[in-house]
Amino acid sequence: MSNLDESVRTVCHKARLASPALASAGDGQKNRILEAIARTLRTNKPAILEANQKDLEDAKASGYPTPMLDRLLLNEKRIDGICDSVLDLVRLQSPVGSGDRFVRPNGLVIMRTRVPLGVVGIIYEARPNVTVDTAALCLKTGNAIVLRGGKEALRSNRILVDLMRKALSEESFDPDLIGFVDATSRESALALMSCREDVDVLIPRGGKGLIRACAENAKIPLLETGAGNCHLYVDDSADLKKALAIAVNAKCQRPSVCNAIETLLVHKDVAKAFLPPFADMTESYSLELRGCPETCALLSKAVPASEEDWDTEYDAYILAVKVVSGIDEAIAHINRYSTHHSEAIVTENLAHARRFQQEIDSACVYVNASTRFTDGGEFGFGAEVGISVQKLHARGPMGLEALTTVKYLIEGDGQIRS
């Protein structure tokens, strides 16, 4: 075993050893930890900003693009926002300890009880707020956490973790409840993905490449989040006024997020009535349109789409557009190219609405609403761990419950099986 493997294992093992004390702590104690974290981060803003500044300078010198620099940036307002999010968790009901209870004919009492997962591993990219957000979510649900962030944010992450560990100590908890892999090589990620003994679940937070790397290499159970190649289909029976508002909102309101659409499908019979006004309405966003031949014939500003475009999550002001022969082609296209996150149909035809919801194999399937609502807050779940695009454990927006599992506690009076 390499030194790196060894050191990652040590971090995970220490988190494992620290975890039972938190798992058996009450919600009040966990909330006091969260309050201490918010307080400690707020009183140490200058040190956080200094570390972040160095990360930013290196990233600029390395020629990283502006959106990435923006994701990396911390300022006073953003640190306050991070602390506010931590305090928001204090007000949420923890699922730990809840459950149901049933009695069997032989008198056995079975209690199905929500318990923490144990140790959660997080692999993520440039955004340092993920360091605090995910640690707070894990602590609120009674889990220890091991963080492995991206190389661009190493100094920012290091100080954020140091401060959170300090807050844990202040509240008389073991600082090893927050483990930090202080290395950003590919090997350090692979080492974390292999810690079967001490990490219960791995959550990758980031782009498609990261998720795929985890799916290919992880030896521990995975909660796949995020990748969103989302679609909107405008049916021939659509109310075009609704369709225009939804299409503009779903693409342009915030294109960098996973629930924004990447491909627009339009029924051939309404393409001529829908596409030119849509192009006009998105002019102010400088939206780039990549279209099929029919789209390009209708819109002079559209450029030809390639096969790759149907498969791409732009997360930018770019949209692929395809004219389709009807709902069958729309459903087939979506089920072929989608990442199974969120899709929407605009239609006034009840049968089409039903078929779309039934046959589309995605976590969230909308009728006459924007895909941008796929979000824990918008769904009313309070906090969100991410959007699950897998089918096991949790699907769609994941609230606190997704960070817990169940345990059966069975009480008897000497029952044996006959």
Place this chain on the structure above:
Amino acid sequence: MSNLDESVRTVCHKARLASPALASAGDGQKNRILEAIARTLRTNKPAILEANQKDLEDAKASGYPTPMLDRLLLNEKRIDGICDSVLDLVRLQSPVGSGDRFVRPNGLVIMRTRVPLGVVGIIYEARPNVTVDTAALCLKTGNAIVLRGGKEALRSNRILVDLMRKALSEESFDPDLIGFVDATSRESALALMSCREDVDVLIPRGGKGLIRACAENAKIPLLETGAGNCHLYVDDSADLKKALAIAVNAKCQRPSVCNAIETLLVHKDVAKAFLPPFADMTESYSLELRGCPETCALLSKAVPASEEDWDTEYDAYILAVKVVSGIDEAIAHINRYSTHHSEAIVTENLAHARRFQQEIDSACVYVNASTRFTDGGEFGFGAEVGISVQKLHARGPMGLEALTTVKYLIEGDGQIRS
């Protein structure tokens, strides 16, 4: 891509293409398929028995041990039992379509609905009944299935699958809903474990080696079942009469199954009162005892246990026995060696009962009852897909719901996000 990879992918892809028609079928149609399967198997017993006989002859010639031959064996009674299990599913309520519904302040109606997983892959070993059991469970929950069984049962599995596919055709469903990997090499299993595009979930059914191989190699989400290194701890405050009955039941009533105990831990203060009568009571089972030095000093028939014994799931009339200093050592031993399946304490001390249930990190934790109750039927779930020893998705006995996921169906009237 090899020919084998190609052919496994084709089987999976055909199952994927067949799956939507079943997913949208009503429970009545699915039940008619199950009835057709039971009927077809019953009327073709001679052909099944003939194929099984050839498998048995080969296995005998290869010198397989008797328990394995028993697992492989089919006879008229066993085929009837398999058919009865299929018909039992008809009477169960399907979770598909159930769910809850909530309305957001902006008028969006969100329906969280149970839907099939899609295509379920099963990798299993010598028991041909698994072929029919798992196919019936998957069909009942609206899933297509791809089966890859062990080499010993290849002919038996082949005919069982052929007959089930015939039943599907008779009910006007696509026979490709039941896919069969007609190859038993390690490569064929690896090929199935890599079919990310067309298999939603993989369920390994078998021993520790198989589960471990899937965890190491699978590129698709996994439901780990089965491995059960279960423990019973007899506390110093135990009612020894209850403890004796529970210990004998948990070990000897059916030692070959995953919820039987493999290690008995006994508090030092009751070891002398408990172990000799336990040894007497298990004499009739010829139970082999492998003990720590203290155990061997108390029981002349015990042989010394090695470190490996604490780690072993015997599934046979062998039991490891260790005298411990108290509940701390018992909990530490269990959390170190357990496969996180089922553990029990016998105690009259409330604080010890609570600590044991809180601190033991296993799916089912018993107070004063036999571990043998960890079972879908005994828990009142009706059918069982297996016992999950992982924490994601489902933990403990898995009923029909574990073969489904949720999908959010959202209905709006033009809502956009502000």
